Amino acid sequence: xxxxxxxxxxxxxxxAVSAFARTGFHATPVTAVAAAAGISEAYVFRLFSGKLxxxxxxxxxxxxxIATAIEAGAERATGGSPxxxxxxxxxxxxxxxxxxxxxxxxxxxxxxxxxxEIAEAVRAGYRRVATFVQDRAGASDAQxxxxxxxGQLCHLIVTAGLEQVPExxxxxxxxxxxxx
Amino acid sequence: xxxxxxxxxxxxxxxAVSAFARTGFHATPVTAVAAAAGISEAYVFRLFSGKLxxxxxxxxxxxxxIATAIEAGAERATGGSPxxxxxxxxxxxxxxxxxxxxxxxxxxxxxxxxxxEIAEAVRAGYRRVATFVQDRAGASDAQxxxxxxxGQLCHLIVTAGLEQVPExxxxxxxxxxxxx
DNA sequence: TAAGTGTGTGAGTGCACACTTACAAACAAA
DNA sequence: TTTGTTTGTAAGTGTGCACTCACACACTTA
Numbered sequence: 001x002x003x004x005x006x007x008x009x010x011x012x013x014x015x016a017v018s019a020f021a022r023t024g025f026h027a028t029p030v031t032a033v034a035a036a037a038g039i040s041e042a043y044v045f046r047l048f049s050g051k052l053x054x055x056x057x058x059x060x061x062x063x064x065x066i067a068t069a070i071e072a073g074a075e076r077a078t079g080g081s082p083x084x085x086x087x088x089x090x091x092x093x094x095x096x097x098x099x100x101x102x103x104x105x106x107x108x109x110x111x112x113x114x115x116x117e118i119a120e121a122v123r124a125g126y127r128r129v130a131t132f133v134q135d136r137a138g139a140s141d142a143q144x145x146x147x148x149x150x151g152q153l154c155h156l157i158v159t160a161g162l163e164q165v166p167e168x169x170x171x172x173x174x175x176x177x178x179x180x
Numbered sequence: 181x182x183x184x185x186x187x188x189x190x191x192x193x194x195x196a197v198s199a200f201a202r203t204g205f206h207a208t209p210v211t212a213v214a215a216a217a218g219i220s221e222a223y224v225f226r227l228f229s230g231k232l233x234x235x236x237x238x239x240x241x242x243x244x245x246i247a248t249a250i251e252a253g254a255e256r257a258t259g260g261s262p263x264x265x266x267x268x269x270x271x272x273x274x275x276x277x278x279x280x281x282x283x284x285x286x287x288x289x290x291x292x293x294x295x296x297e298i299a300e301a302v303r304a305g306y307r308r309v310a311t312f313v314q315d316r317a318g319a320s321d322a323q324x325x326x327x328x329x330x331g332q333l334c335h336l337i338v339t340a341g342l343e344q345v346p347e348x349x350x351x352x353x354x355x356x357x358x359x360x
Numbered sequence: 361t362a363a364g365t366g367t368g369t370g371a372g373t374g375c376a377c378a379c380t381t382a383c384a385a386a387c388a389a390a
Numbered sequence: 391t392t393t394g395t396t397t398g399t400a401a402g403t404g405t406g407c408a409c410t411c412a413c414a415c416a417c418t419t420a
Contacts, residue, residue: 024204026204026206027292110291110340111290122340126336126353141351145352145355153325156290156306159293160303160306162306168314173310175322
């Protein structure tokens with residue numbers, strides 16, 4: 001026995017998050033995920049129930065990592081006020097998405113929410129993150145809303161590559177955003 | 181001669197925006213666009229340079245419509261202050277995306293920005309809208325940034341279907357957003 | 361009416377990819 | 391050693407889709 005199936009699943013999910021993040025659900029062949037994970041395509045199909053099952057599982061892993069990072073960030077808050085905790089969470093998130101995979105995966109997942117299973121996975125992910133932010137920071141509805149609005153703005157900045165655009169409108173949109 | 185090529189192109193672009201909005205670039209076959217436009221697939225390929233050319237042209241049409249609506253909204257502003265003009269623009273945008281096609285198309289376009297031609301089309305679209313908002317409203321960088329951040333939040337709300345979710349976290353994210 | 365031009369399509373072609381099946385090797389338990 | 395279980399793959403199969411090409415019809419102009 002070279003490895004347990006459970007260990008393989010973890011490896012495959014890491015590869016899947018990266019691969020789907022770059023080229024999306026429909027344009028990413030399962031062979032690409034398998035190759036990145038170093039195993040055969042056939043075995044990926046045995047470990048997960050089809051390409052859709054793989055994507056949904058990858059979504060779970062993606063939001064799992066985000067939630068964990070934000071929770072850790074909250075622990076490092078210097079004070080206990082909602083503003084301070086939210087700021088610490090934002091900083092932790094900014095660090096996490098430096099490699100872009102987790103951010104781009106969210107964009108890709110949002111784009112295929114016409115598939116009900118994926119829509120549900122996205123809701124579950126945001127439910128987990130949003131409830132934690134609200135409860136842990138003790139923030140108001142408006143503060144939580146603002147937190148996510150500027151998070152979503154990051155998606156636009158990164159996908160459109162606005163950090164590289166020197167024009168005034170792009171500078172306005174990227175101003176003060178912690179390094180993507 | 182049943183129709184001019186230029187008139188056909190307009191018809192096809194309307195069909196393309198709707199079709200791509202729902203199922204995205206890779207999952208939308210050109211046959212679906214052709215069927216929606218009421219012409220053959222072969223003729224779509226004559227009118228546009230490949231599927232990519234069609235998508236890029238559709239992106240142009242999408243942002244064109246958004247820009248036009250926002251410009252019209254600005255004209256209806258009750259006062260001249262940046263806040264009032266931004267509010268009028270936001271209202272016009274909210275009306276425009278009631279049918280969801282234009283909003284969903286933006287999400288789909290952002291998801292395929294790994295294709296350089298599409299990334300450039302997205303940048304061109306936001307360049308046009310953002311510069312107009314900034315110039316016409318006379319808004320500060322921070323105000324423009326906020327305007328787009330909450331616009332992007334709408335993308336999440338609609339794709340994840342959060343209006344239908346009665347839980348507190350979802351209510352917090354959707355609070356005060358003009359009817360999507 | 362003949363030739364030319366623009367509009368339109370039916371019928372392919374070739375390839376990429378989701379998913380399956382038959383089979384083999386490693387390991388465990390009897 | 392034999393039997394069973396789990397890990398793993400090579401080699402298909404069928405289908406959907408981007409794109410092409412030969413051809414036809416509508417309309418204009420000389």
